[in-house]
Amino acid sequence: MTAPGYASSKAAHLARLSRVEGQVRGIARMVEDDKYCIDVLTQVSAATKALQAVALALLDEHMGHCVVNAVGEERQEKLREASDAIARLVRS
Numbered sequence: 001m002t003a004p005g006y007a008s009s010k011a012a013h014l015a016r017l018s019r020v021e022g023q024v025r026g027i028a029r030m031v032e033d034d035k036y037c038i039d040v041l042t043q044v045s046a047a048t049k050a051l052q053a054v055a056l057a058l059l060d061e062h063m064g065h066c067v068v069n070a071v072g073e074e075r076q077e078k079l080r081e082a083s084d085a086i087a088r089l090v091r092s
Helices: 007-032 037-069 073-091
Strands: none
16 A cells, blocks of 8 residues: 555644644633633634645645546546545535
8 A cells, every 4th residue: 555645744734633632622621611602713713724724735635646646547536536525625
């Protein structure tokens, strides 16, 4: 099996995801502490944007590695997967 397209930036992705995890824990504490709704929503928005940034980076790496290196029918499958992922991101 070949390495995923994000292999060279795996550490950066994990660091970003750890920060998002911390943000989500902070949001849970805000709810537990009965913080103001708008303040909680602001933090939810920030965490959402952080996750979207990770998703876009992974998508870019998928396109630049997995799709570019695929051949024939596999390339069509990789393009369809990317298109489906984009559709899911747009709907979220």
